[in-house]
Amino acid sequence: MTFRTNYTVNKTTRFRLLSEDQKARIYRGVIKTLNDTGANVFHDEVREILGKNGCKVDGKRVRIPPEVVRDALASLPPTTTLYSWDGNEEMCYVEPGRSYFGPGPTPPNFNDPDTLERRPYIRKDATTVARVCDALPNIGYVQSLGSISDVTNGLADVYEFADMIQNTRKIIMNWAFSEENVADEHRIGIVMAGGEEAFKQRPNFIHYSEPISPLTSDVDAIGKCLYCAKHRIPQVYTPCCIGGATVPATHAGQIIVAMSESMVGVVLSQIVNPGTCIIIGGVQSILDMRRTIYSYGAPELGIMSAAFTEMLNYVGLPMYSTSGCTDTKKMELQSGIEAAFSIHMAMLSGANFVHDNGYTESGITGDIFQTVMDDEIIGMSRLIAGGVEVNEETLAVEEICNIGPGGHYLYEDHTMKWFRHHWQPTLMDRNSYEDWDAQGRLTMKDRIVKKTRDIIENYEGPASRVPEDAKKDIQKILDKAEERVRSQS
Amino acid sequence: MAVDLGQMAELLIAGKVDDVEKMTEQAIDDGMDPSDILQKGLIAGMDVVGQRFKACDMFIPEVLRSAKAMGAGMKQLRPKLVASGAKMAGTMVIGTVKGDLHDIGKNLVGMMFEGAGFQVVNLGIDLDTQVFVDAVKEHKPELLGMSALLTTTMPKMGEVINALKEAGVRDQVKVMVGGAPVTEEFAKEIGADIYGANAASSVDKAKEVLEA
């Protein structure tokens, strides 16, 4: 065995945007913004909690001094584990160096799997999305890609989660209209985990909510954040910042606003329940100043998300990033180009949870076909991020000298072992012209449609393994929610 | 020295809000015809802005700055125009419906209408149905704009239209609706007069309907 002294290894592809000095300057911008201007918080209890814990409250305005931010950051958990609902598998670790890609929440429309035309998202789509995501190897966690239009108004969120969690063992990131609805979803999570204690030990979902840019926490958003903190539910608290409109047009300025408004949630969560898991980040893109579209395909989305990821790494927070999305309406070259760019940027930057893989039409239509394509791109990107392994075995000098000039490597044990590390496409075409012709001249789109429909038809998800009692209990939760909505209206 | 309306148009194109406001005031003080100030100064400038926007020579923030200058000029000019009985764009009331906090798209639309010479009353977000009805009664606008970005809040726009009917003021105002998930069909369904897919095109559509 040979030993090396003081040897530096790059295990993964290295990618850095910001220098230490740039990061420090951006961070000072955040600290100054929070201290001097703060944020509006439209929630009495939250303001009271913040006021009692070192923040300066003036009407709706809450200013957060640097030492309060410092203490919150210091109390964040270094790692949090999330489990499959059956409790048998550790599904996600919220910690640096772990990247999970998934779809996004709540577009109004869905690309119909049969007709390939957009239409309102309906209840059965949530199950489809959960099942397909369960089958895709590079999708690490699940969101719905829509908001259900054919259930009681105000309960789309609860139905969605109730259906999805029974159709995938992967971690679901759910959302809610209100604190009451998060509580329903929490109950469903508890039922699936097999009890309150089991859920505490093995949380099976992450909750997602959004502050408003610029610098505002509305009553619902921060109320949900408070609920999750109290119950130690891992959560995401992230805005959708519109560069040039709701935040400055400069990337550094945008990151300062985004980070500052999310910090309200971070500080609150750590005061209420030190060590509870909170993730920030969000959609960081620009307003297209010609068409007034919030762009999901802009290169700015990639660069800002990567820079934000570095900033959060700098302060020890996990990053909820964005990729695999597009401004196009139909599956075409543009959707692939935009998705590939953003996925690769997110991967190289080391973002932790990367959402919106499957968003088309700038977030207006969810498209499971796009998610299936993204799954392939994520696989390619992950291989590149893996870098080049350099050690005695991979250097293969012995084999090289053995084979010498001429000859080939196809019989070698070394090849038998290592060729398996090559990435295998499931959608990319590498056929010869003749084979491609014989197989019906399929385009990328044809192959995506075929693979997706194949999963929808044949994939056996975990639904049959959900205990009957759990199904009944979930139905009871839904019935109660219906009752509540009826009594409120 | 008489105010140079051509220069005023240039300043408006350049988005010089204060200068346009001052110049309008000056022109009024000089006794210039309010209609001339409007047509040859402000509207002449905004026409160029509109053309440049369509040609991709100007972008939204620049257009909005010019629109703001237009609004500043109109603030001075409006009383004079009213007094002289001259024709001008009317009032628009705009807001985001109950339960909906999406703000920026609606603001953009309001700003664009200001650029078209409308007096814009921006009511804000998360508004009760009654707030719209009261505002229509109070401001007697030609146009009521409603924004909804959520499929769950879209029906509120229909409720407002019904409430306007009940209050007996539906016929006084053209109702215009928009927001990312809103469609032309939906607008028809709830009985709105105009659907606006985006800020720029909705100004053109509204003008067409109001001038018809």
Ligand code: B12
């Ligand atoms: C930014 C944003 C937010 C921000 C808004 C911040 C702000 N200051 O306004 C925040 C973070 C608050 C937010 C919150 C939520 N949002 Co939101 N949001 C968006 C996003 C990404 C962009 C909207 C935007 O501002 N676009 C840019 C502006 C300029 O465009 P616009 O608003 O469409 O306006 C243009 C036209 O529509 C039109 N128009 C608009 N209004 C009007 C009115 C009239 C009269 C006319 C003529 C024209 C018109 O002209 C405008 C200018 O050209 C959209 C996605 C999207 N692509 O639309 C989601 C989106 C609208 N949100 C969505 C959701 C689900 C939510 C939340 C429920 C999320 C959650 N889990 O909490 C909350 C709801 C909060 C609430 N109660 O309202 C969904 C809606 C889904 C559905 N089924 O309806 C969308 C589609 C995102 C998605 N794919 O999930 N959101």
